[in-house]
Amino acid sequence: MSDNLGNLELIHVFYWLKELLLSTGLGEPYVTIVSYVVLGAVTFGVLALLALFLVWWERKIAAHIQQRFGPMRTGWHGWYQTIMDAVKLLQKEDVRVDKRDKFVFFWAPVVCFVAAFLAYVVMPFGNQLIVADLSIGILYVLAVTTFTVISLLMAGWGSNNKYALLGGMRSAAQVVSYEVPMVAAILTVIVYVGSLSMVDIVEAQSGLFINWFIFKLPFGPIAFIVYIIAATAEANRVPFDIPEAEQELVAGFNIEYSGMKFAMFFLAEFVNMFTVSAIAVTLFFGGWNGVFLPSWVWFLGKTFLVVLLLMMFRWTYPRLRVDQLMEFAWKFLVPLAFANLILGSIMKYLGWYW
Amino acid sequence: MSEYLSVLIFAVTGAAIVLFTFFISKLIRPHNPYPEKGVTYECAEDAIGDSWIRFNPRFYIFALIFVIFDVEVIFLFPWAVAFGELGLFALVEMVIFILILFFGLFYAWKKGVLKWV
Secondary structure, three states: OOOOHHHHHHHHHHHHHHHHHHHOOOOHHHHHHHHHHHHHHHHHHHHHHHHHHHHHHHHHHHHHHOOOOOOOOOOHHHOOHHHHHHHHHHOOOOOOOOOOOHHHHHHHHHHHHHHHHHHHHOOOOEOOEOOOOOOOHHHHHHHHHOHHHHHHHHHHHHOOOHHHHHHHHHHHHHHHHHHHHHHHHHHHHHHHHOOOOHHHHHHOOOOOHHHOHHHHOOOHHHHHHHHHHHHHHHOOOOOOOHHHOHHHHOOHHHOOOOHHHHHHHHHHHHHHHHHHHHHHHHHHOOOOOOOOOOHHHHHHHHHHHHHHHHHHHHHHOOOOOHHHHHHHHHHHHHHHHHHHHHHHHHHHHHOOOO | OHHHHHHHHHHHHHHHHHHHHHHHHHHHOOOOOOHHHHOOOOOOOOOOOOOOOOOOOHHHHHHHHHHHHHHHHHHHHHHHHOHHHHOHHHHHHHHHHHHHHHHHHHHHHHHOOOOOO
16 A cells, blocks of 8 residues: 555665675674664664754744744744754753662663653554564563653652652552553454454554544544543653653752753653654554555654644643542543443454444 | 563663763863852752752652552553453442542542642
């Protein structure tokens, strides 16, 4: 269905590199390791570029929603503003608080970024454009992205700062609560696919857009809305950003961080936002499926639309209180998500879908 | 198994790149610490005591409910994958299972555990 012209070229470059490595006389296991390292570095580069773009885009959208211009001085509409920000953060002094827990304080940003980064092992960027099609796909993504919570708790505890500790604790309570409805929404899709692999999920939606799960599932829109609310909370974004609520906790868990360590938290936040959007696209909007254009263009285009949705949430909704947040998760989203799961599986059994 | 090797390699590569940027930044940034810089930030107030203190048990109760639901979800994953082959029996079983857990949630709700303060 989809024209994967662009993909095949990318894949051919990869195989050509692998052949080149094999011809130098290295053994097969070493070549596999080297090729995965190269893929990891390439993925990191792509993610860094994406994060730079998303930060700029978010600032522009925020500005235009508030009838401002946003960054305008650096290049055309400030297009290299975030690159200059990254260069500036690279040269900033690393101010460290004296009473910190040295080990935990140092490793928190590393764990935070690696947890966000690991999800990209199974991310189906396009037809065959996937690092490794693990058979546990979506379960694996849920498992590794949850490590972000541990890093936020590490940052909160390691800083020895009351604001940071409050931010870390709130984030733990919040992510833990919204994990349950999110998984229930994902399971609704899994019941119809019968596989956890990301590639199988996308291929089950091939064909016209009517086959996308948001339309195909009996209550697809409900599953999607539950997922997107829970995903916003998972990514710690407004209206669920109480872990870093600027007005009450100053900056929450990353209050004592500066320079490159702060930059890593920031990068991980935007990578996480892209991850949850990409998974929403994979589960509900047909992933790379589309016509005429290469499949990775479809995937990125759809993902950017979902990211745009998350950004518009951020700049148009007020922040919730902690108690409202928890009650909303446990008293509304969890029952709704599980009711949807039960109804969806009953309809799957009866065959009431196309 | 080589697919799962990629996970390990990605973890190591990601951590290495992050540590590398820390190293690059260490080479070019200034380093000028003095006592005021190391003080815990608390909006210009001197912090009273450590923040390594006992914390609100509310978080603990939410974590407890979460563990129950997370275990439920672990059971649901294989059920969802094999749902197509299992048929009516599995459907009824799982509906009963979810209803039992929701009875528990409802009990916690009526007990007032889900209220924040």
